Amino acid sequence: MAKLRLIAPAKINWTLEVLGRRPDGYHEVRTILQTVDLWDEVELEPSEQVHVCMSGVGEPEKSISAESNLALRAATALREASGGKEGATVVLRKRIPVAAGLGGGSSDGAAVLRGLNRLWGLSLSAEELAEMAAGLGSDVPFFLRGGTALAEGRGERLRPLEDARPRPFVLAWPQAVLRDKTARMYGTLRTQHYSDGSASGRLVERLRGGQRIRDEDICNVFEGVLGEVMPEAARLLERVAACGLGCPHLAGSGPALFLLPEEGRPIEPVLRELRSLGLEARETRALPAAEAAAWTEE
Numbered sequence: 001m002a003k004l005r006l007i008a009p010a011k012i013n014w015t016l017e018v019l020g021r022r023p024d025g026y027h028e029v030r031t032i033l034q035t036v037d038l039w040d041e042v043e044l045e046p047s048e049q050v051h052v053c054m055s056g057v058g059e060p061e062k063s064i065s066a067e068s069n070l071a072l073r074a075a076t077a078l079r080e081a082s083g084g085k086e087g088a089t090v091v092l093r094k095r096i097p098v099a100a101g102l103g104g105g106s107s108d109g110a111a112v113l114r115g116l117n118r119l120w121g122l123s124l125s126a127e128e129l130a131e132m133a134a135g136l137g138s139d140v141p142f143f144l145r146g147g148t149a150l151a152e153g154r155g156e157r158l159r160p161l162e163d164a165r166p167r168p169f170v171l172a173w174p175q176a177v178l179r180d181k182t183a184r185m186y187g188t189l190r191t192q193h194y195s196d197g198s199a200s201g202r203l204v205e206r207l208r209g210g211q212r213i214r215d216e217d218i219c220n221v222f223e224g225v226l227g228e229v230m231p232e233a234a235r236l237l238e239r240v241a242a243c244g245l246g247c248p249h250l251a252g253s254g255p256a257l258f259l260l261p262e263e264g265r266p267i268e269p270v271l272r273e274l275r276s277l278g279l280e281a282r283e284t285r286a287l288p289a290a291e292a293a294a295w296t297e298e
Contacts, residue, residue: 007111032204082120174280230255
């Protein structure tokens with residue numbers, strides 16, 4: 001195989017509940033995750049060593065050497081699992097905004113695991129890949145399959161769900177990011193922010209019944225502490241809500257947000273209004289697992 005191309009889709013959380021703090025220091029979560037049709041492109045080609053390059057829109061390609069990069073860590077972990085005999089050049093073409101709560105880094109890592117497992121002919125099982133993914137980060141196992149899924153524990157225990165019914169919605173994000181905000185968000189949570197996970201359970205039943213997701217089905221524990229960690233993002237959420245565009249929901253740990261406009265409402269005026277507030281905005285849709293795990297060979 002000469003070359004392999006995959007997509008690494010972004011995600012949102014339809015629900016994100018924290019049940020409490022675990023003895024290992026992590027938080028117990030119950031969340032319904034969803035891949036969407038905004039993605040990074042991942043290109044893999046055999047090489048003698050592992051080398052990762054990254055480029056974005058309007059940015060020159062640059063080499064990646066930081067061990068914090070999940071794509072590099074995934075490639076290194078898989079190379080060790082293969083006995084250190086394989087290599088690859090990994091090119092990431094970034095489209096997902098960094099540190100926005102959309103899971104771009106985790107998705108890149110999962111795509112590299114899936115792709116190199118095939119490129120190198122390792123034939124690791126789904127369970128073996130999932131174990132390796134969990135060692136890289138809590139969201140990485142979800143991206144091995146994508147689609148709609150319930151995640152529990154630290155996020156590594158997954159149950160695939162029925163695909164959310166197709167419905168266009170709007171994804172938006174500011175330019176400014178706070179790279180350590182996820183840890184700070186978790187650190188700001190207090191007992192009153194914990195729940196029993198029942199909101200996620202109710203949405204699971206709606207999905208099982210083939211019903212559409214409504215604004216009242218969506219919840220995110222981090223909206224309760226957003227103002228303490230990212231006050232500008234909290235004010236932006238309030239401004240969007242005041243525009244009458246619909247109810248804005250935080251994507252993951254933010255500051256990206258999404259809205260479900262009323263069915264039949266034109267999307268373009270909503271996008272223009274969000275852009276007038278200084279946000280990047282685009283129409284998107286839920287991406288089912290069959291499309292999230294797509295790849296092509298050359």
